[in-house]
Amino acid sequence: MTYAPGRCARIRIVKQIFVIGIGAGDPDHLTLQAVRAIARTEVFFLLDKGEEKADLVRLREDILREHAAPSHRVVVARDPERDLRTSTPGYAPAVDDWRQRRAEVYERLIADEVRGDGTGAFLVWGDPALYDSTLGILDEVRARGRAAFERTVVPGVSSVSALAARHRIGLNQVGRAVQITTGRRLADGGWPDGVDDVVVMLDAHRTFGRFTGRGLHIYWGAYLGTPDEILLSGPLDDGLAERIAVVRAEARERKGWIMDTYLLRRGIPA
Numbered sequence: 001m002t003y004a005p006g007r008c009a010r011i012r013i014v015k016q017i018f019v020i021g022i023g024a025g026d027p028d029h030l031t032l033q034a035v036r037a038i039a040r041t042e043v044f045f046l047l048d049k050g051e052e053k054a055d056l057v058r059l060r061e062d063i064l065r066e067h068a069a070p071s072h073r074v075v076v077a078r079d080p081e082r083d084l085r086t087s088t089p090g091y092a093p094a095v096d097d098w099r100q101r102r103a104e105v106y107e108r109l110i111a112d113e114v115r116g117d118g119t120g121a122f123l124v125w126g127d128p129a130l131y132d133s134t135l136g137i138l139d140e141v142r143a144r145g146r147a148a149f150e151r152t153v154v155p156g157v158s159s160v161s162a163l164a165a166r167h168r169i170g171l172n173q174v175g176r177a178v179q180i181t182t183g184r185r186l187a188d189g190g191w192p193d194g195v196d197d198v199v200v201m202l203d204a205h206r207t208f209g210r211f212t213g214r215g216l217h218i219y220w221g222a223y224l225g226t227p228d229e230i231l232l233s234g235p236l237d238d239g240l241a242e243r244i245a246v247v248r249a250e251a252r253e254r255k256g257w258i259m260d261t262y263l264l265r266r267g268i269p270a
């Protein structure tokens with residue numbers, strides 16, 4: 001609501017869009033703030049990423065069954081496919097094109113499915129602030145100017161927090177920095193300067209395998225927070241890198257997809 005000085009208050013009616021972090025796989029990751037935002041939401045947008053990740057859509061549906069108002073609506077939209085064959089030089093343009101196409105989908109959802117002063121929500125895996133494009137895409141939608149709305153972000157438990165909790169560790173060593181990066185960046189740029197702890201996400205290529213022989217320790221977790229969760233940790237040398245690669249490949253084969261995250265730590269005495 002905005003107050004315009006003068007003889008009467010002018011009420012600006014605007015759509016409210018929640019971006020709600022729902023945690024990394026365990027329905028109990030939901031915060032009270034998320035539960036309240038879900039209960040207030042009229043229409044939820046679920047982005048279907050295809051058959052392989054139907055499990056992820058299912059978690060969102062379970063959450064809504066438990067916490068959403070009986071009158072809520074769900075609109076499922078097909079997430080535009082990203083061209084994963086693109087090699088590194090073409091990576092940025094391919095991502096730009098994919099984001100554009102997603103912006104068009106989001107714009108249409110907000111314009112067509114949320115009434116004038118209504119509420120809509122995107123349920124985001126983990127925390128919306130960490131390797132998730134929803135906030136950036138909503139910025140793009142606002143910039144295009146065809147759909148007017150306000151947005152509220154509800155933080156969630158990220159896979160990184162879940163990894164640390166399940167291994168009962170802190171992410172940083174005393175007074176030291178920790179870096180969160182992707183498998184691609186770690187592979188391309190090598191071990192970053194000035195840190196002893198590196199958290200790696202979005203790693204389809206088992207990049208930890210390139211860092212054997214340096215006395216590193218690994219804390220690895222797949223499907224964190226779900227009934228399929230797998231945890232492995234220890235010195236990366238002496239066969240653990242190979243063992244994680246095998247366990248990972250078997251799990252991926254079994255389920256058809258995998259999400260894993262790990263911390264590589266330098267400085268633990270052998």
Ligand SMILES: C[S@@+](CC[C@H](N)C(=O)[O-])C[C@H]1O[C@@H](n2cnc3c(N)ncnc32)[C@H](O)[C@@H]1O
Nearest residue numbers: 024025126127158159201202223224259260261
């Ligand atoms: C697109 S990012 C999304 C991160 C998410 N916003 C978060 O806060 O965790 C996807 C990556 O997060 C990690 N990830 C997400 N959920 C996970 C889970 N339950 N177990 C292990 N890793 C997970 C994996 O590294 C995966 O490749």
